[in-house]
Amino acid sequence: MSRIPPKMKQPAARNTGVYHVLPVTAGQTQFSVDVRFSEKPKTSEHYLTAAGADGQVLWRSLVFRYVYDERLEGDVQDIFPVDLFVEEDSVVVELENRDLFKFNRLTGKRIVV
Numbered sequence: 001m002s003r004i005p006p007k008m009k010q011p012a013a014r015n016t017g018v019y020h021v022l023p024v025t026a027g028q029t030q031f032s033v034d035v036r037f038s039e040k041p042k043t044s045e046h047y048l049t050a051a052g053a054d055g056q057v058l059w060r061s062l063v064f065r066y067v068y069d070e071r072l073e074g075d076v077q078d079i080f081p082v083d084l085f086v087e088e089d090s091v092v093v094e095l096e097n098r099d100l101f102k103f104n105r106l107t108g109k110r111i112v113v
């Protein structure tokens with residue numbers, strides 16, 4: 001990585017020394033954020049996934065999509081989630097640029113913040 005790593009806000013990630021958010025559990029549901037990359041154009045898509053205690057995916061929602069500028073180095077354009085937490089009836093993903101994305105905990109529907 002040729003850029004400074006993101007400052008993680010999630011206590012579990014910070015304590016572990018990783019630069020990605022770790023899954024969180026509320027009740028019988030585990031929430032996690034993962035990223036998929038594609039080429040032409042180079043794109044990253046971050047998803048929030050809810051899975052039951054049996055590992056079955058309950059829902060999956062797109063958090064954000066980023067299309068890279070091919071003229072610039074890729075890793076300096078990466079945007080990292082730095083926090084993932086459950087707040088009452090919602091799940092919140094915070095990005096390093098302080099953007100917040102809130103989703104209904106049961107349905108995965110995005111809540112406008």
